[in-house]
Amino acid sequence: xxxxxxxxxxxxxxxxxxxxQDTIPFIKAAQLSAWxxxxxxxxxxxxxWATWCAPCVAELPHFEKLTAEYAQKPVRVVLISTDFRxxxxxxxxxxxxxxxxxxxxxxxxxxxxNDWIDLIAPEWSGAIxxxxxxxxxxxxxxxxxxxxxYEDLEKAVQEALSQ
Amino acid sequence: xKHALQLSLLFFFLSAAALWAQSGGYRVGDVAxxxxxxxxxxxxxxxxxxxxxxxxVVIFTCNHCPFSVAYxxxxxxxxxxxxxxxxxxxxxxxxxKDVQPADSYENMQKRxxxxxxxxxxxxxxxxxxxxxxxxxxxPHVFLLDKNLRVRYIGAIDDNHEEPNAVKERYLENAIEAxxxxxxxxxxETKAIGCTIKWRATxx
Numbered sequence: 001x002x003x004x005x006x007x008x009x010x011x012x013x014x015x016x017x018x019x020x021q022d023t024i025p026f027i028k029a030a031q032l033s034a035w036x037x038x039x040x041x042x043x044x045x046x047x048x049w050a051t052w053c054a055p056c057v058a059e060l061p062h063f064e065k066l067t068a069e070y071a072q073k074p075v076r077v078v079l080i081s082t083d084f085r086x087x088x089x090x091x092x093x094x095x096x097x098x099x100x101x102x103x104x105x106x107x108x109x110x111x112x113x114n115d116w117i118d119l120i121a122p123e124w125s126g127a128i129x130x131x132x133x134x135x136x137x138x139x140x141x142x143x144x145x146x147x148x149x150y151e152d153l154e155k156a157v158q159e160a161l162s163q
Numbered sequence: 164x165k166h167a168l169q170l171s172l173l174f175f176f177l178s179a180a181a182l183w184a185q186s187g188g189y190r191v192g193d194v195a196x197x198x199x200x201x202x203x204x205x206x207x208x209x210x211x212x213x214x215x216x217x218x219x220v221v222i223f224t225c226n227h228c229p230f231s232v233a234y235x236x237x238x239x240x241x242x243x244x245x246x247x248x249x250x251x252x253x254x255x256x257x258x259x260k261d262v263q264p265a266d267s268y269e270n271m272q273k274r275x276x277x278x279x280x281x282x283x284x285x286x287x288x289x290x291x292x293x294x295x296x297x298x299x300x301x302p303h304v305f306l307l308d309k310n311l312r313v314r315y316i317g318a319i320d321d322n323h324e325e326p327n328a329v330k331e332r333y334l335e336n337a338i339e340a341x342x343x344x345x346x347x348x349x350x351e352t353k354a355i356g357c358t359i360k361w362r363a364t365x366x
Contacts, residue, residue: 048355052229054263055358082355084229084324111328112321117353126318127300127358145299146358 024081024093026109029116035078036119041137043160045077045153046120048108048130051087051095055147056129060099062150066157067103075157077103082128085109121145138163188297191350195221195311198292200255200285201268203275208283210253210311217249218314218341220334221305223287223298225256226274227265228357231301233323235278238302241319241335242282250338252282257293258301262360293359300356306337306347315347318354 035044047063049056060079067077079101083092088107096105110116117126121143124130131148133156134141140163142156189195197210210219222238224231242252258266268286275284287293296305306315315337320329337347 050229053357084233086324111324112330113323113355114318114321114333114352117355124353125299125303126353126355128355129358 024088024096025106027080027106029108029110029119031106032080032108032116032119036132036134036136036141038136041074041135043073043075043133043135043140043157045075045157046132046134047077047079048082048120048128049079050081050083050128051091052083053128059129059147060101062148062153063103064101065150066153070157073161075161079103079105081105081107083107133157133160135160135163187294189295189305189313189316191313191316191347193313195305195307195313196292196295197311198285198287200287200292202283202285203268203272203280208253208285210307213251213253215249216251217309218338219307219311220245220250220252220338221296221307222252222254222302222319223257223293223296223300223305223359224254224302225258225263225266225357226270227258227263228301230323230354230356234302234319237319237326239278239281241338245338246282248342250342254280254282254284255287255292256284256301257287257290257298258360259290259362262363266360290359290362298359300354300358302354302356304334306334306341308341314341315350317352321352323354 032046035046045063045066049060051057063077063079066075081092092107113126117124120130120132124143124145127145129147131144131153132141138160140160142159144152199207199209202208210216213219220241224234224238238252238254246252256266256271260267264270268288271284271286298305302319304315304317304319305313308314315334317333319334321331321333322329333349333352336349340347
């Protein structure tokens, strides 16, 4: 328990110190578990996407809107890129800069999807876009394996907040 | 009382139907349906017409998806290795051309020619087959035995980005098991892939 808290604190600090997104933090599957099943009372909105994924890019503005409108609430959007590693510098970073994304962007530095897809949701087949809205302390979770509308997203977040 | 029973029965069937619809598609052990789809050479292809096959490596894939592209050479190699042993690759593109023009039939023909696909590359224009199988992403593999029983569902291997760093060849291991008359060691795996581009009106 204490270890999880420390891990959470450490990663939160590590990630927040990189704000501004000059660099994109590389995360491991353990971080997904920490967000998913830690003791945090924050609502995490974990979106799995890639720069070349058209439906993912189409829904990005909704996540940006959520980040802006819920800035004062315990809600954190994390855009988890599943781009190829070789594309991080040449595609992902320029994309994030060009779009001027305000939500946190991280790169999932894992090689074996079969090992971590179930950590997010056992019902996830692996198609992107996919989004998990989770509030660990309240044991609230809602998973979507599809492109979302802003209404879907906000509804899930409001439900999470009202738990 | 009678009404209550009827109602609860109705409810039971409705929820069972809802569950079934939701989980849609085949699980390992189910018998898959055959189909009659147009190949890039203009001919219609059915599994039942592949007389020499001892099984079928059905792969839902497409032109545009970077994961599919990353696996093209590996799919070619798989076909070259296993078609002669009775397990040909049957590639099916389920994407709607209006949602993703890069996956039109003409573009499939072009890609097949560019890469010299040695396997059939079929167009599931109505998306009926992808729905029946329960494919959700590209690439998405369904390995069938001679009786069309589904023996493996999932990914080709455990590393889409670096073919040289692959540790576990899920699909190849499954085919080898079938060839040896053994149980498939790992019957289901997952991978990240591009969502199938469903026609706007049908979903």
